[in-house]
Every structure is written in C-alpha cells, then in structure tokens.
Amino acid sequence: MKKNQNSDKKAKYNYNAINLLHNCRSGILSTVSKKNKNYPFGSFATFITARDRTIYFYFSDIAQHTINIKENPKACLTISKTISHEDMQNSQRLSLMGNIKSIKETNKEYCRNKFHEFFPESKNYINFHGFNFYQLEINSIRWIGGFGKIAWLKKEDWESKDPKWKKDEKSIINHMNNDHSNSIISSLNAQHNIKDYNAKMIFLTKDGYYVRSRKEIFFIQLEQQCNTIQEYKDELINLAKKYRSFELAKSKQTNKK
Numbered sequence: 001m002k003k004n005q006n007s008d009k010k011a012k013y014n015y016n017a018i019n020l021l022h023n024c025r026s027g028i029l030s031t032v033s034k035k036n037k038n039y040p041f042g043s044f045a046t047f048i049t050a051r052d053r054t055i056y057f058y059f060s061d062i063a064q065h066t067i068n069i070k071e072n073p074k075a076c077l078t079i080s081k082t083i084s085h086e087d088m089q090n091s092q093r094l095s096l097m098g099n100i101k102s103i104k105e106t107n108k109e110y111c112r113n114k115f116h117e118f119f120p121e122s123k124n125y126i127n128f129h130g131f132n133f134y135q136l137e138i139n140s141i142r143w144i145g146g147f148g149k150i151a152w153l154k155k156e157d158w159e160s161k162d163p164k165w166k167k168d169e170k171s172i173i174n175h176m177n178n179d180h181s182n183s184i185i186s187s188l189n190a191q192h193n194i195k196d197y198n199a200k201m202i203f204l205t206k207d208g209y210y211v212r213s214r215k216e217i218f219f220i221q222l223e224q225q226c227n228t229i230q231e232y233k234d235e236l237i238n239l240a241k242k243y244r245s246f247e248l249a250k251s252k253q254t255n256k257k
Contacts, residue, residue, distance in 0.1 A: 013151050015221075017094050017143045018207045020081055022049055022219040025118060027079035029057075031068035031100075041068055045077070047136075048111075048118050051169070051205050054135050054160045055096065056103065056111050058122055061130035069134070073099040077136060090146045096158075097140040103133045114203060118217060135160075157225075163206045165229040172232060173209075176201050182247055183240040184211060187220045190246040194218065197248060204232070 029045040043065045048056050059066045080093045111133045125131040141153040199213040208221040226232040
C-alpha cells in the first residue's frame with residue numbers, strides 16, 4: 001500500500017511539475033563561470049518548450065551565460081510560481097539540470113516560429129548579429145511543490161524525444177480549430193477560467209497544447225502524456241468529456257464569430 005501511495009505521489013508531483021514548466025516563460029539560469037573560478041553564475045532567461053520537455057533559449061553570443069556554456073555546457077534552469085498571498089517558502093519550484101548545446105539545423109525553423117509567437121519582440125533580434133538558438137537537454141529534475149512536497153523526478157520521463165505525431169501536428173491543430181473549437185473553449189474555461197469564443201489552438205506538446213486567447217497564450221494540460229496520434233486523439237476526447245459542463249452557449253458563440 002505504501003509503495004502505491006509513493007507512486008501516486010510521484011505521479012502527481014510529475015504532473016504538477018509539467019504544468020509549471022509549460023505555463024512559465026522565464027526563470028533563473030545558472031551556468032559555470034570559468035572566469036570566476038567555476039563559481040555558479042545566475043542570470044534571467046526567457047525560454048519555450050519543445051514538443052517534448054526540452055527547453056529552447058535564444059541567446060546573444062556576447063551574453064555572459066552564453067560565454068559560460070561555450071566553456072562548460074552544464075547548467076540549471078530554476079522556475080517558480082508564487083501566489084501573491086502565499087508564503088514564498090511554500091511556492092512551487094522546479095530545477096532542471098542538464099547540458100546546453102546548439103539546436104539541430106532541422107529544428108531551427110520550428111524553434112524560430114514558436115519563439116516569435118511567444119516573444120514577438122524577438123523578431124527584432126534577427127537584425128543583430130550573434131543571436132542563436134540553444135537547447136537544454138534535461139538529465140536531473142528537482143521538484144518542490146510546497147512544504148513536504150519534494151522529490152527528484154524520473155529522468156526517463158524528461159528525456160528529449162520527438163513524439164510520433166510530429167508530422168501530423170498541423171493537421172491535428174486545423175482539425176480541432178475547425179471542427180472541435182467548443183472543446184478548446186471549454187478546456188480554456190475549465191483550466192484558466194477564461195471565456196473566449198474565439199480561442200485557437202496554436203501548438204502541441206506531448207503534455208498538452210497551447211491556446212491563443214485575446215493576444216495571450218495559455219497551456220491546456222492533458223491527463224496523460226501523448227506520443228502517438230491515437231493517444232492524442234483519446235486524450236482530447238477525454239478532456240472534452242471532462243469539461244463538457246464548461247462549454248459556452250453556442251448561440252453566443254455564433255454571434256461572436
């Protein structure tokens with residue numbers, strides 16, 4: 001019984017850690033400073049996630065953290081979420097350790113498009129020399145969900161691996177936006193308390209999908225990780241059933257279009 005309880009606890013921790021990861025856009029990146037006798041160097045960094053849980057950065061060559069990782073690729077990204085009225089020590093925190101390296105040439109277009117979607121100002125960086133995309137390949141994960149909710153999460157759940165539905169991403173998105181927009185709208189309402197008849201799915205991850213609503217982007221988390229197109233289909237159906245009571249009136253939806 002105790003083993004099952006621990007397993008359920010770890011699964012919940014992993015679910016919450018994934019939610020925090022995909023809902024965050026920035027954190028503190030710690031790199032190793034050769035110039036300063038290998039002391040850790042912390043800096044603010046914005047990021048996006050890949051289709052899996054790989055982290056993408058857009059760095060200037062002259063930034064100190066970029067100089068550091070070219071000497072030593074080891075790094076740690078720490079992200080957190082604190083509700084204003086809560087004790088800071090009781091906040092959710094996630095530390096992701098691994099090696100930072102340049103992204104593959106085949107991933108650059110996807111990375112650029114997604115980064116520009118999340119950070120429109122980054123489009124201007126193309127006018128400057130020395131900005132490049134990097135990725136953090138995660139090998140250690142530390143989760144703190146508050147007092148007593150602490151664990152090292154399984155490395156194998158966070159390894160870089162493209163899902164099998166990768167080539168079908170656009171068709172899935174188009175199908176959902178065209179034929180099942182009510183499910184997207186109800187999920188946004190359920191998970192973020194946002195009522196928007198014109199919300200649109202824009203990107204998929206194996207943990208859920210991103211929705212654009214009123215010039216902002218929100219993450220909708222699925223119950224289970226999806227690596228195949230059938231798994232994604234099943235999870236989207238499950239979410240639609242789960243959030244049926246959050247659907248908005250169709251008559252109003254029609255009037256809004």
